[in-house]
Amino acid sequence: QSALTQPASVSGSPGQSITISCTGTSSDVGGDNYVSWYQQHPGKAPQFLIYDVSKRPSGVSNRFSGSRSGNTASLTISGLQAEDEADYYCSSYTSASTWVFGGGTKLTVL
Amino acid sequence: EVKLVESGGVEVQPGGSLRLSCAASGFTFDDYSLHWVRQAPGKGLEWVSVISWDGGTTYYADSVRGRFTISRDNSKNSLFLQMNSLRTEDTALYYCAKDLIPFLQYDPGSYMDVWGKGTPVTVSS
Numbered sequence: 001q002s003a004l005t006q007p008a009s010v011s012g013s014p015g016q017s018i019t020i021s022c023t024g025t026s027s028d029v030g031g032d033n034y035v036s037w038y039q040q041h042p043g044k045a046p047q048f049l050i051y052d053v054s055k056r057p058s059g060v061s062n063r064f065s066g067s068r069s070g071n072t073a074s075l076t077i078s079g080l081q082a083e084d085e086a087d088y089y090c091s092s093y094t095s096a097s098t099w100v101f102g103g104g105t106k107l108t109v110l
Numbered sequence: 111e112v113k114l115v116e117s118g119g120v121e122v123q124p125g126g127s128l129r130l131s132c133a134a135s136g137f138t139f140d141d142y143s144l145h146w147v148r149q150a151p152g153k154g155l156e157w158v159s160v161i162s163w164d165g166g167t168t169y170y171a172d173s174v175r176g177r178f179t180i181s182r183d184n185s186k187n188s189l190f191l192q193m194n195s196l197r198t199e200d201t202a203l204y205y206c207a208k209d210l211i212p213f214l215q216y217d218p219g220s221y222m223d224v225w226g227k228g229t230p231v232t233v234s235s
Contacts, residue, residue, distance in 0.1 A: 001172065003154070034220045038155070045205060045225040046147075046155065057223065089155050097169045097218055099145070099157035 004029060004090055004102035011108040017078040020105045022090030023071060028100055030071035034093040037066060037075045040104075041086045049088075050075060077107070085109045112136040112224045114206050119229030126196050130229060132189040132206035140164070140184035143209035143219040146191050148202035149228070158204070159191065160219045167218045174200075196233045203228040 005023040012018040022029065022037075029035055037050040048057050050066040053073060063078045073092075077084055090102040118130040132144070146158040159170045159180040168180050179192040189206050207222035214220060 034217075036221045038222075040155075045227050046222075047225075048210075048221065048223045051210065051221045051223075087154075091155075091157075091222075093217065093220070098171060099160070099219070101147075101155040101157060104154040 001028075001094055001096065001098055001100045004092060004100055006088075006090060006102035006105045008103070009106045009108065011110055012077075012080045013110045014080050014082065016080050017076060018080060018107065020075045020077075020088055020090075020107070022073040022075070022102045024073075024092055024100070025071055027095040028092040029068065029073050029090075031095060033095075034091075035066075035068060035073050036091045037064075037073075038089045038091065039086050040089065046089065080109055082109050112208065114208060114224060114226035116204060116206050116226045116229035119204060119231045121232040121234060122196055123235055124196060124198055124233055126233070128193045128196065128231060130191040130193065130204055130206075130231070132191075132226060134187045134189065134206075134208070137208065138212075139187040141212040143214060144182060144189045145207045145209065145219060145222050146180060146189075147205045147207055147222065147225075148200075148231075149205070150199075150202045153202075156202070160209075161189070162218050163209075163213060169218050193231070196231075198233050201231060201233045203230050 038046040040046045054066040208224040210221040210223040
């Protein structure tokens with residue numbers, strides 16, 4: 001199972017919005033599967049950010065939103081804050097009953 | 111508070127074996143599927159394995175199938191990963207993670223909503 005494709009890095013200034021893409025196939029992201037996003041700060045465990053493409057777990061800021069078009073899922077962070085600087089990973093359940101992560105995107109807040 | 115604490119990670123030689131454990135608390139353990147996910151130094155996340163809430167269903171990544179075995183002891187709120195025939199490429203921080211949805215019927219898991227802090231495994235000669 002190949003990793004989902006994410007940009008290696010994105011950046012933005014405080015207050016701006018950024019979008020991270022996550023491209024897979026019809027067997028994972030594009031299927032009727034579990035698509036999610038995770039945030040990981042350096043030296044910390046991943047944190048659950050988005051599930052079911054666009055739903056936010058309790059406690060996650062509404063500045064984080066998710067969407068999907070075809071085989072590509074996207075994470076948008078609006079009103080960028082310094083604390084948003086982290087690595088972001090998408091993930092999808094696959095038709096083979098396994099899970100696959102994206103390669104990760106490093107967000108830099110300028 | 112939901113808590114997962116991994117243990118058992120050490121340095122081992124290639125070809126060796128290791129058993130990781132994950133102690134859970136703060137939720138009804140036997141209601142949920144559980145996952146192992148690993149992260150090699152400086153690299154991204156890699157899903158390793160899942161076990162269903164009742165232990166009856168398990169799945170593995172291609173990279174570990176036939177070498178790793180996931181299991182759980184619901185009486186002790188514990189998850190395990192038996193790792194055999196270890197390779198240098200298995201070097202990573204190993205996380206256990208709780209699944210979001212209880213009593214899944216048609217899929218082995220859904221989302222990893224709570225993660226432990228991880229236990230480091232180094233495979234080196």
